[in-house]
Amino acid sequence: MALGVTKLFPDPPPTGSPMLAARPSGDVRNFLALRKSANKLFLSEPGPTPGELQQLLEIAVRVPDHRKMSPWRFITFQGQSRLGFGKELARIAGKKPGAEERDVLEAAGLLLRAPSVVAVVSSPVDDGKTPVWEQELSAGALCYNLLLAANASGWAGVWLSEWITFNKDVDALMGLKQNERLAGFIYIGTATAKPQERIRPDLSGLVSAWPDSVPD
Numbered sequence: 001m002a003l004g005v006t007k008l009f010p011d012p013p014p015t016g017s018p019m020l021a022a023r024p025s026g027d028v029r030n031f032l033a034l035r036k037s038a039n040k041l042f043l044s045e046p047g048p049t050p051g052e053l054q055q056l057l058e059i060a061v062r063v064p065d066h067r068k069m070s071p072w073r074f075i076t077f078q079g080q081s082r083l084g085f086g087k088e089l090a091r092i093a094g095k096k097p098g099a100e101e102r103d104v105l106e107a108a109g110l111l112l113r114a115p116s117v118v119a120v121v122s123s124p125v126d127d128g129k130t131p132v133w134e135q136e137l138s139a140g141a142l143c144y145n146l147l148l149a150a151n152a153s154g155w156a157g158v159w160l161s162e163w164i165t166f167n168k169d170v171d172a173l174m175g176l177k178q179n180e181r182l183a184g185f186i187y188i189g190t191a192t193a194k195p196q197e198r199i200r201p202d203l204s205g206l207v208s209a210w211p212d213s214v215p216d
């Protein structure tokens with residue numbers, strides 16, 4: 001850890017260390033019960049420093065990953081790089097059929113909505129062993145884990161896809177390989193307004209218990 005970099009998390013235990021498979025914590029239960037994404041229109045400075053963001057990413061990658069493929073990678077945007085990338089997004093937006101000036105301006109400002117933005121790239125390898133679907137699920141878990149790590153460290157965040165996640169020109173701009181696609185962009189900063197709780201799913205329509213005995 002470089003001098004002057006705030007240490008957010010304990011050091012990772014050495015590989016092979018005995019670990020606790022359950023870690024009861026009222027704080028974590030409260031945290032999970034009350035967690036909320038930020039509103040994308042109300043994110044601002046301060047965000048994590050580059051050193052702090054690095055630590056968030058070190059925690060984010062601690063997700064289930066079948067056969068330890070590490071089927072994901074990150075592209076980070078902080079400070080000026082968001083402006084340069086925004087210019088390229090504006091160029092791409094301007095090429096879309098029927099594009100208007102406001103679409104171009106909106107594209108230029110997309111990444112300026114938060115001080116730190118992390119593009120999560122799903123990077124599965126079809127090796128005939130770990131299904132690609134499982135590797136993609138691991139990328140989703142990683143996105144959520146990054147949000148949790150940011151929230152637990154005091155920053156607000158939101159996971160957004162928007163058109164830039166599904167555009168071939170943006171993929172090319174970001175250097176995505178044939179097997180890769182974007183899982184989305186995680187915006188991290190400080191909330192300038194409190195997000196409101198939303199309607200939550202009613203479990204009654206979502207859960208069914210397998211019966212004790214299968215009827216004849």
Ligand SMILES: Cc1cc2nc3c(=O)[nH]c(=O)nc-3n(C[C@H](O)[C@H](O)[C@H](O)COP(=O)(O)O)c2cc1C
Pocket residue numbers: 035036037038040158159160161162183184198
């Ligand atoms: C993969 C994924 C992509 C999303 N993309 C968008 C988006 O493009 N625009 C948007 O307004 N919300 C998007 N959302 C939803 C926001 O993240 C939303 O605010 C979030 O689901 C709120 O959840 P929470 O109330 O549990 O924090 C996306 C969510 C996911 C999981």
